[in-house]
Amino acid sequence: MQLNGGQALIKALEMEGVEVIFGLPGGAILPVYDPIIDSPIRHILVRHEQGAGHMAEGYAHATGKPGVAMVTSGPGATNIVTPLADAYMDSVPMICITGQVATSSIGTDAFQEADITGITQSVTKHNFLVTEAADIPRVIREAFHIATTGRPGPVLVDIPKDIVGPTNPRSAMEWYWPTDAEVTAGLPGYRPNTTGHPRKIKEAAELILAAERPVIYAGGGILKARAAEALRELAELVEIPVVTTLMARGAFPDDHPLCLGMPGMHGNYTAIMSMQESDLLIALGSRFDDRVTGKVPDFAPLAKIIHVDIDPAELGKVRRPDVPIVGDANLVIQELVKTIKALKAKGDEQPDLQPWRSTLSGWQEKFPLAYEQPAEGDLLKPQMVLEALRDSAPEDCIVASGVGQHQMWTSQYWTFRHPYTWVNSGGLGTMGFSVPAAIGAKVGRPDRMVWAIDGDGCFQMTAQELVTAAAERIPVKIAILNNAYLGMVRQWQEMFYEERYSEVYLSPDLPDYVKWAEAMGCVAFRVEHPDDIQPTIDKANAIDDRPVVIEFRTDASEKVFPMVAAGQSNSNVQVPDFQRTPAQAAQKETPQ
Numbered sequence: 001m002q003l004n005g006g007q008a009l010i011k012a013l014e015m016e017g018v019e020v021i022f023g024l025p026g027g028a029i030l031p032v033y034d035p036i037i038d039s040p041i042r043h044i045l046v047r048h049e050q051g052a053g054h055m056a057e058g059y060a061h062a063t064g065k066p067g068v069a070m071v072t073s074g075p076g077a078t079n080i081v082t083p084l085a086d087a088y089m090d091s092v093p094m095i096c097i098t099g100q101v102a103t104s105s106i107g108t109d110a111f112q113e114a115d116i117t118g119i120t121q122s123v124t125k126h127n128f129l130v131t132e133a134a135d136i137p138r139v140i141r142e143a144f145h146i147a148t149t150g151r152p153g154p155v156l157v158d159i160p161k162d163i164v165g166p167t168n169p170r171s172a173m174e175w176y177w178p179t180d181a182e183v184t185a186g187l188p189g190y191r192p193n194t195t196g197h198p199r200k201i202k203e204a205a206e207l208i209l210a211a212e213r214p215v216i217y218a219g220g221g222i223l224k225a226r227a228a229e230a231l232r233e234l235a236e237l238v239e240i241p242v243v244t245t246l247m248a249r250g251a252f253p254d255d256h257p258l259c260l261g262m263p264g265m266h267g268n269y270t271a272i273m274s275m276q277e278s279d280l281l282i283a284l285g286s287r288f289d290d291r292v293t294g295k296v297p298d299f300a301p302l303a304k305i306i307h308v309d310i311d312p313a314e315l316g317k318v319r320r321p322d323v324p325i326v327g328d329a330n331l332v333i334q335e336l337v338k339t340i341k342a343l344k345a346k347g348d349e350q351p352d353l354q355p356w357r358s359t360l361s362g363w364q365e366k367f368p369l370a371y372e373q374p375a376e377g378d379l380l381k382p383q384m385v386l387e388a389l390r391d392s393a394p395e396d397c398i399v400a401s402g403v404g405q406h407q408m409w410t411s412q413y414w415t416f417r418h419p420y421t422w423v424n425s426g427g428l429g430t431m432g433f434s435v436p437a438a439i440g441a442k443v444g445r446p447d448r449m450v451w452a453i454d455g456d457g458c459f460q461m462t463a464q465e466l467v468t469a470a471a472e473r474i475p476v477k478i479a480i481l482n483n484a485y486l487g488m489v490r491q492w493q494e495m496f497y498e499e500r501y502s503e504v505y506l507s508p509d510l511p512d513y514v515k516w517a518e519a520m521g522c523v524a525f526r527v528e529h530p531d532d533i534q535p536t537i538d539k540a541n542a543i544d545d546r547p548v549v550i551e552f553r554t555d556a557s558e559k560v561f562p563m564v565a566a567g568q569s570n571s572n573v574q575v576p577d578f579q580r581t582p583a584q585a586a587q588k589e590t591p592q
Helices: 005-015 027-036 049-063 081-089 133-148 180-185 198-210 228-238 269-277 329-345 354-366 382-392 405-413 434-444 456-462 465-471 487-496 513-519 530-542 582-586
Strands: 002-004 020-024 042-045 067-071 094-100 126-129 154-160 172-174 214-218 242-244 259-261 280-284 304-309 323-326 398-401 450-455 477-482 523-527 548-553
Touching: 002 005, 005 027, 005 133, 020 049, 020 434, 027 067, 027 094, 027 154, 042 465, 049 067, 049 081, 049 094, 049 434, 049 456, 049 465, 081 094, 081 154, 094 133, 126 133, 133 154, 133 172, 133 180, 198 280, 198 304, 198 323, 198 329, 214 228, 214 269, 228 329, 242 269, 259 269, 269 354, 280 329, 304 329, 382 405, 382 450, 382 477, 382 530, 398 405, 398 434, 405 450, 405 477, 405 487, 434 450, 434 456, 434 465, 434 477, 450 456, 456 477, 477 513, 513 523, 513 548, 523 530, 530 548
Parallel strands: 020 042, 020 067, 067 094, 094 154, 126 154, 214 242, 214 280, 242 259, 280 304, 304 323, 398 450, 450 477, 477 548, 523 548
Antiparallel strands: 002 172
């Protein structure tokens, strides 16, 4: 069957099961947009290429399937670099197709030319510059294979316009579709190791059955491997408590008796200290991120380490493991469960973990997540808003967040009972992520309620994508916690820079968020009094035919606690003033 390159590209995406493309056309990619008219693939026209990338990420987070974005050359391609870097840091499967100038013009500084494969080499798992139309099916097949196997990640495919044009002789090709065997044969250096080494798995099982203060340190790799059920089986088998990192929220139910919640810089006290005082950390799909470890030499000083990861480069990168296991978290955990059961059947027994449980429950009782209630006339407490949003949403609601204080409060105060319900930017910390990511998640899971929790600073970066949501009838719900500041920066300036507030004030009234949201086709509300929180959320939840925005006027003086200052030991975790002893209150931490 004779096709041109543009038709072949769209057919290849159809063959990969692509249901939706997030994109924005331009000159170099225009030939590919013509065959979209005749394709069953849904195209969602974004208002900025960054939005296309974050929507593809949100879609991937919510569905587990790779998100697809398509943009033009030059500035279109460079505008999607941030989402690519974000997806790379958080191991999100994503395919980005960029248009490129004609092959004869590459390297001549032609109009809207950019060396996007060179630019993105460090923020993609792999990228391709296709130079022959006949290579398009093979490259697309390989791109999806690379993006979705091993450690997931973004793959960029750059396609010159002359090999996809309907009238260009260079675009003519005979259609074919590579087999699985042909794809793997064409990637001889790419062989992800998915099955853990049996001897190492046995060593890990023996360490687990010998530990007196064990903790399972579950990272985002649990979700990428679809290993939530296996994780729960392991935790219940050995009755070991579980901490879930920012990227792993929902991988283990928050209401499970063994769940300790989120560790790290703004984790809860018990999760932080459980790792610090443990004698065994079972790291599953986690990468010992600096936001979790704090000062690395002081992190979990007494703990032996079992580290399971699909990416061998992660093993020993930050902390040398006693038992390193390269493999898919789901497969490794299943084998670990079998091995532990076999050892128990032979008579191996665990030590009594009751003293460890008592220590943990003591910390939970003494240092729960808490905040001071507002006095009459005060602005809203952001934690109060999140509790109301959480309690009014269905259990399987998907929540996306921007980056900053509101992100931490959402992770702390939302109750995640199901996997794949938390969409956030972890490694890169991308402000503006929330709105487009929530739109992508809703496109992928139209059956679910989707809330985006945003700050006023984040919202102003990508709010234009609500025009996309309104035009496409994608009924996402947005909560803006408007404290008129870049909140997390303000918190650091208050705590570590002697309250010298440099360039963080944003104004509570500029812009008018209600009018702005209404101008973008949304229903919008403003809440300033605690009595109005619940009725307004109820109104928003009842609307399901267009986007809804609620602006909550929140207290700028509220800070995120607990907190471990950057570069400090996790043992120096700071709690709110009302939970601190006089000696702790006198301490002054300095970030490094």
